[in-house]
Amino acid sequence: MTKNIMKTIGAMLIAVAVTLSGTMGITAYATSNTGSLGASITNVQEASPVATATTTVTAEEAKEATATETEQEKEEVVIPQNNTVVVNGKITKSTLDGHYYAYSIPGLAVVSSLADMQKQANFMVLEYFFVSTWDLYKYTAPAAVETMEIVAQSENAALGATFQMTVSRYFSMKVYPFENDEMQVTTKVSIPTAFRSENNTYAMVCVRNGGAFEILPDLDDEPTTVTFNAHAGTAAYGIIKYLDK
Numbered sequence: 001m002t003k004n005i006m007k008t009i010g011a012m013l014i015a016v017a018v019t020l021s022g023t024m025g026i027t028a029y030a031t032s033n034t035g036s037l038g039a040s041i042t043n044v045q046e047a048s049p050v051a052t053a054t055t056t057v058t059a060e061e062a063k064e065a066t067a068t069e070t071e072q073e074k075e076e077v078v079i080p081q082n083n084t085v086v087v088n089g090k091i092t093k094s095t096l097d098g099h100y101y102a103y104s105i106p107g108l109a110v111v112s113s114l115a116d117m118q119k120q121a122n123f124m125v126l127e128y129f130f131v132s133t134w135d136l137y138k139y140t141a142p143a144a145v146e147t148m149e150i151v152a153q154s155e156n157a158a159l160g161a162t163f164q165m166t167v168s169r170y171f172s173m174k175v176y177p178f179e180n181d182e183m184q185v186t187t188k189v190s191i192p193t194a195f196r197s198e199n200n201t202y203a204m205v206c207v208r209n210g211g212a213f214e215i216l217p218d219l220d221d222e223p224t225t226v227t228f229n230a231h232a233g234t235a236a237y238g239i240i241k242y243l244d245k
Helices: 002-019 024-034 036-047 049-053 059-074 114-121 142-154
Strands: 084-087 090-093 098-101 108-110 128-135 157-171 174-176 180-190 202-207 213-217 225-242
Touching: 084 180, 108 157, 114 128, 114 180, 142 157, 142 202, 142 213, 142 225, 157 180, 213 225
Parallel strands: 098 128
Antiparallel strands: 084 090, 084 108, 108 180, 128 157, 157 174, 157 225, 180 225, 202 213, 202 225
16 A cells, blocks of 8 residues: 555656656655655656757856956957068068058058167167057147148149158057157068059158158059158158159
C-alpha cells in the first residue's frame, strides 16, 4: 500500500516537473524529501528541452559584457592623416610627426631629415618637431587669403589651394611655440588634379603674421608637385600657377 502511494506521488511529481520544465522549487523539494525519487525528478529536469534552453548569465560573463561595452564607448574616431605625397606610385611620407589635416591638397610631406632640422634649430637629443596643417578659406582667414589673391594677381598667376602650416617644438610630451626664420623646412605638396597643367609653372606664396608675404619657388621638376622651403613657426601658404609661363 505504502509502495503504491509512493509510486503514485513519484509519478505525479515527475509529471509536474516535466510540465513546469524543471523549476528550481520542485527540484529542491524532491531532493530534500524523497531521496531516490528526487534523483528521478532531477534527471527529468536535465533531460527537458526547455530547461536546457534556459540561459543563466554568470557573474564572469556579465563582467566581460560590461568590459566590452566600456571598450566600445572609449573608441574614438580617428581622423586620417594627410601626410604623404604620391608621385608615379612612389610614396613619400613626412619625416615629422604631427596633425596633418589640410585636405584641400592631395598630400603634404616634410622631406627635410629630422637630424638636419634638429641641427639647424640647435635642439637637444630629446627635442623634436610637431607639424600641424589645416585648410584655409576666405571665411576662416580672410586677411591671409585676400593677401595671397593680391600677390597672385600681381604675378599674373592664379591662386589654388590654401592652407596653414605650423612647425612647433615638441619636448617631454608637450608642444611649444617655435619661431626660426633661418630654418629651411623643405616641404613637398601635391597639386590638386583640377589645378594641374603641363604648360604652366608653379610656386608657393607665403603670408606671415602681420601680413608680410613672399613667393617661394618650386624646387622640383615634377609637374604634379611643388617643393618649397617652409618656415619654422606659423604661416599661411597658397599654391599659385603662373599663367604666362
